[in-house]
Amino acid sequence: MAYFIQLVVEGFATGSIYGALALAxxxxxxxxxxxxxxxxxxxxLATFVAFGLTQAGVPLILAMAVAFAFAFAFGAGVExxxxxxxxxxxxxxxxxxxxxxxxxxxxVAALIWGYEPRQFPSLFPLQSIDIFGVFVSVRSLGTIIVLxxxxxxxxxxxxxxxxxxxxxxVADNPQSxxxxxxxxxxxLMVGWGLAAILGTVAGxxxxxxxxxxxxxxxxxxxxxxxxxxxxGLDSPIGAVVAAWFIGVVENxxxxxxxxxxxxxxxxxxxxxxxxxxxxxxxxxxxxxxxVRV
Amino acid sequence: MKIFLARxxxxxxxxxxxxxxxxxxxxxxxxxxxxxxxxxxxxxxxxLGLNVVMGYAGQVSxxxxxxxxxxxxxxxxxxxxxxxxxxVFVLSCVIPAAVGxxxxxxxxxxxxxxxxMVTISLxxxxxxLAKRFPEFTGGSQGTTxxxxxxxxxxxxxxxxxxxxxxxxxxxxxxxxxxxxxRGRIGRAFAIVKSNEAVAxxxxxxxxxxxxxxxxxxxxxxxxxxxxxxxxVQYTSPETLSFATSINLxxxxxxxxxxxxxxxxxxxxxxxxxxxxxxxxDSTRTAxxxxxxxxxxxxxxxxxxxxxxxxxxxxxxGIRRRGRSTVIDPPGDNTARGTAVEPESQxxxx
Numbered sequence: 001m002a003y004f005i006q007l008v009v010e011g012f013a014t015g016s017i018y019g020a021l022a023l024a025x026x027x028x029x030x031x032x033x034x035x036x037x038x039x040x041x042x043x044x045l046a047t048f049v050a051f052g053l054t055q056a057g058v059p060l061i062l063a064m065a066v067a068f069a070f071a072f073a074f075g076a077g078v079e080x081x082x083x084x085x086x087x088x089x090x091x092x093x094x095x096x097x098x099x100x101x102x103x104x105x106x107x108v109a110a111l112i113w114g115y116e117p118r119q120f121p122s123l124f125p126l127q128s129i130d131i132f133g134v135f136v137s138v139r140s141l142g143t144i145i146v147l148x149x150x151x152x153x154x155x156x157x158x159x160x161x162x163x164x165x166x167x168x169x170v171a172d173n174p175q176s177x178x179x180x181x182x183x184x185x186x187x188l189m190v191g192w193g194l195a196a197i198l199g200t201v202a203g204x205x206x207x208x209x210x211x212x213x214x215x216x217x218x219x220x221x222x223x224x225x226x227x228x229x230x231x232g233l234d235s236p237i238g239a240v241v242a243a244w245f246i247g248v249v250e251n252x253x254x255x256x257x258x259x260x261x262x263x264x265x266x267x268x269x270x271x272x273x274x275x276x277x278x279x280x281x282x283x284x285x286x287x288x289x290x291v292r293v
Numbered sequence: 294m295k296i297f298l299a300r301x302x303x304x305x306x307x308x309x310x311x312x313x314x315x316x317x318x319x320x321x322x323x324x325x326x327x328x329x330x331x332x333x334x335x336x337x338x339x340x341l342g343l344n345v346v347m348g349y350a351g352q353v354s355x356x357x358x359x360x361x362x363x364x365x366x367x368x369x370x371x372x373x374x375x376x377x378x379x380x381v382f383v384l385s386c387v388i389p390a391a392v393g394x395x396x397x398x399x400x401x402x403x404x405x406x407x408x409x410m411v412t413i414s415l416x417x418x419x420x421x422l423a424k425r426f427p428e429f430t431g432g433s434q435g436t437t438x439x440x441x442x443x444x445x446x447x448x449x450x451x452x453x454x455x456x457x458x459x460x461x462x463x464x465x466x467x468x469x470x471x472x473x474x475r476g477r478i479g480r481a482f483a484i485v486k487s488n489e490a491v492a493x494x495x496x497x498x499x500x501x502x503x504x505x506x507x508x509x510x511x512x513x514x515x516x517x518x519x520x521x522x523x524x525v526q527y528t529s530p531e532t533l534s535f536a537t538s539i540n541l542x543x544x545x546x547x548x549x550x551x552x553x554x555x556x557x558x559x560x561x562x563x564x565x566x567x568x569x570x571x572x573x574d575s576t577r578t579a580x581x582x583x584x585x586x587x588x589x590x591x592x593x594x595x596x597x598x599x600x601x602x603x604x605x606x607x608x609x610g611i612r613r614r615g616r617s618t619v620i621d622p623p624g625d626n627t628a629r630g631t632a633v634e635p636e637s638q639x640x641x642x
Contacts, residue, residue, distance in 0.1 A: 035406065092347065092546055092550060093546055093550075096543045097590050100583050104583025104586070104587060105583070107583050229409070266418070
């Protein structure tokens with residue numbers, strides 16, 4: 001039983017990392033209506049900024065703060081100078097532009113820091129604590145708590161602040177929002193900036209485990225995409241719940257189903273997702289879109 | 294210029310000139326170039342399939358690499374067990390097509406990103422499966438085969454012989470694909486892409502045509518897998534990875550969505566750019582490819598195939614700016630609009 005709980009907690013922790021990236025994808029999707037394949041690469045670049053600063057002797061917390069500021073500016077800049085060009089055009093072209101960004105940003109990170117994976121300092125101490133006979137690593141608990149805090153902050157931002165209201169208005173109907181005097185262009189930039197910060201949270205959380213390299217989040221991006229779509233793409237809570245679901249199911253399947261093992265564990269959440277999507281095409285938490293003909 | 298190009302005789306002459314070029318080229322070029330040209334043909338077939346489902350029928354597919362990889366594994370398995378080559382070819386087409394149809398039967402009622410997700414999961418599931426069953430796939434190392442060597446009577450080198458085989462098959466598939474998208478089925482795809490409700494009201498079932506589009510796409514994907522093994526003589530889980538799918542989608546949009554010529558340009562882009570970028574600076578391949586991809590999209594949002602039209606537009610723009618000290622004549626705009634029209638129509642057909 002203790003082993004089972006440990007597996008579940010580890011699953012939640014991995015799921016939290018996918019969840020942070022999935023939140024970023026959902027935020028961008030809501031703001032500009034496109035799926036950003038470069039979300040992971042942007043996060044890695046910002047994480048590298050934190051890495052560079054810690055190498056130079058800056059304390060980790062301060063380095064992370066600078067990395068978040070960089071991520072915000074970079075995300076806003078990408079929206080303004082790259083994505084803006086493709087908004088309102090063919091959606092396929094816009095998505096391929098983000099693929100171009102993915103390749104390009106990975107190239108930039110590799111140019112500066114190389115492809116070699118490097119050690120990244122951990123935010124949490126590397127020890128386990130004993131909770132009622134179950135040993136849980138502080139890192140896992142910390143990761144889960146960070147994600148929950150991030151989610152609460154995000155919900156507060158969107159539900160209780162004027163900025164959040166304005167961003168929801170722009171996501172809902174850019175034309176009407178512009179007509180009622182909202183600075184749509186700046187709000188879109190804020191949306192992308194916030195998403196880039198969320199991605200960086202995922203990057204900083206996962207870097208100590210995976211070691212930092214330009215392709216570090218490529219795989220997590222697939223999971224995050226899956227979580228975002230499974231959650232319904234519109235719903236931040238849905239994305240996080242779906243990400244946890246994927247993390248936990250994957251971990252349990254690897255441990256308890258012998259045929260599956262570690263190499264095939266990725267199949268289980270994806271098959272589950274296929275079945276869920278076929279039964280509920282709008283995702284677990286998505287609204288059914290009714291289109292007027 | 295445009296009218297001159299539109300004449301059937303001129304078009305046939307151009308096509309004939311290209312055919313002669315394709316036939317003569319391998320005899321005089323290096324094995325390296327022949328390999329690259331053959332690879333362009335291989336990926337042109339895979340992209341043609343992707344273009345049928347994404348460009349023509351408007352259904353996002355991020356799983357084309359899975360069918361490419363499946364076709365390649367079947368070809369490699371068949372060849373290493375000495376099955377007749379025609380049987381191998383048919384199986385490499387039919388099995389991926391059947392798998393694609395099964396997936397589509399379940400998934401085709403999904404729309405947009407839900408559909409994208411289903412297609413993403415094909416390579417994601419495919420790669421670990423391929424690694425798990427090494428007796429069929431060779432595991433992580435992949436399978437190497439040796440076949441399709443030039444027969445003695447031909448007097449050709451292996452690379453030349455393989456080039457011809459791949460080119461003939463690819464050409465036949467392209468003629469089939471072109472007729473398909475220009476015919477009744479292609480028109481049905483166009484309606485399903487633009488408005489499913491209208492399609493329904495015209496008695497065209499969007500569901501059935503989406504399944505058909507996916508089936509055709511996976512058939513072409515499988516065929517491309519066969520051709521891939523013919524040229525590379527090797528396949529591994531890398532072939533069916535998600536990254537390959539993403540790059541295929543990028544190449545399709547770069548070439549030109551819903552365009553046969555664009556498909557070929559996209560394949561050329563897919564093969565040539567990494568090679569060139571690697572030659573410029575092998576440590577900066579990603580940087581250069583990414584920058585180039587963005588640059589092309591910025592300048593040509595409709596793909597490489599729109600380059601002539603874009604040049605005409607820019608030239609007209611400069612000309613008009615020269616005259617604009619007088620008045621920008623409104624008639625000029627409409628004239629330009631109609632001049633562009635036939636070409637864009639031709640692409641959507």
